[in-house]
Amino acid sequence: AQSVTQPDIHITVSEGASLELRCNYSYGATPYLFWYVQSPGQGLQLLLKYFSGDTLVQGIKGFEAEFKRSQSSFNLRKPSVHWSDAAEYFCAVAPRGVTGGGNKLTFGTGTQLKVEL
Amino acid sequence: DAGVTQSPTHLIKTRGQQVTLRCSPKSGHDTVSWYQQALGQGPQFIFQYYEEEERQRGNFPDRFSGHQFPNYSSELNVNALLLGDSALYLCASGLQGAYEQYFGPGTRLTVT
Numbered sequence: 001a002q003s004v005t006q007p008d009i010h011i012t013v014s015e016g017a018s019l020e021l022r023c024n025y026s027y028g029a030t031p032y033l034f035w036y037v038q039s040p041g042q043g044l045q046l047l048l049k050y051f052s053g054d055t056l057v058q059g060i061k062g063f064e065a066e067f068k069r070s071q072s073s074f075n076l077r078k079p080s081v082h083w084s085d086a087a088e089y090f091c092a093v094a095p096r097g098v099t100g101g102g103n104k105l106t107f108g109t110g111t112q113l114k115v116e117l
Numbered sequence: 118d119a120g121v122t123q124s125p126t127h128l129i130k131t132r133g134q135q136v137t138l139r140c141s142p143k144s145g146h147d148t149v150s151w152y153q154q155a156l157g158q159g160p161q162f163i164f165q166y167y168e169e170e171e172r173q174r175g176n177f178p179d180r181f182s183g184h185q186f187p188n189y190s191s192e193l194n195v196n197a198l199l200l201g202d203s204a205l206y207l208c209a210s211g212l213q214g215a216y217e218q219y220f221g222p223g224t225r226l227t228v229t
Binding site: 004094108109 | 158217
């Protein structure tokens with residue numbers, strides 16, 4: 001069965017420092033890949049997605065992610081973190097080739113990011 | 118352009134009761150999916166509706182049912198509530214054939 005692993009439950013970084021959040025997936029074939037952010041009491045906002053092509057994808061709010069097929073990973077990065085980035089981050093996958101609007105997303109358990117001023 | 122909206126924001130129910138949650142998709146979207154997010158967990162897929170039919174379903178019991186209306190809005194119904202049903206229920210909308218989903222703010226359900 002497909003699964004998504006986010007090994008870091010909590011991460012604390014200083015404002016201005018770089019950030020990398022890890023995501024590994026287990027799937028029969030390369031799925032579509034997503035990163036979402038959730039602020040307290042809020043729904044999920046899509047940061048970026050990977051469907052095909054360039055393995056380094058740019059998203060909103062200065063985030064980027066790199067797809068590495070050999071490692072089944074899709075890590076999220078940001079060069080310089082701002083205090084407003086404090087939130088919970090979820091990696092998610094969806095199967096390719098299955099019709100349906102948006103399709104079924106499988107999420108990791110999330111990484112809670114704390115930013116120290 | 119309104120995004121995905123959900124109502125109510127919060128809800129408190131007693132074990133054994135029934136609850137109905139509502140979702141209006143983003144303008145132009147025609148599919149609606151529902152997710153359950155327990156505290157400290159990632160969202161879990163419940164089911165997806167398109168053309169007023171359930172198209173996909175996750176590992177949830179039949180106590181969870183839904184409906185999609187001709188205007189694409191949707192309801193999630195949960196019968197015989199259990200304490201374990203306490204969670205944030207998220208609605209997401211998208212377009213048939215596309216893979217991006219847009220989430221609403223969720224409904225926080227507490228079962229006592």
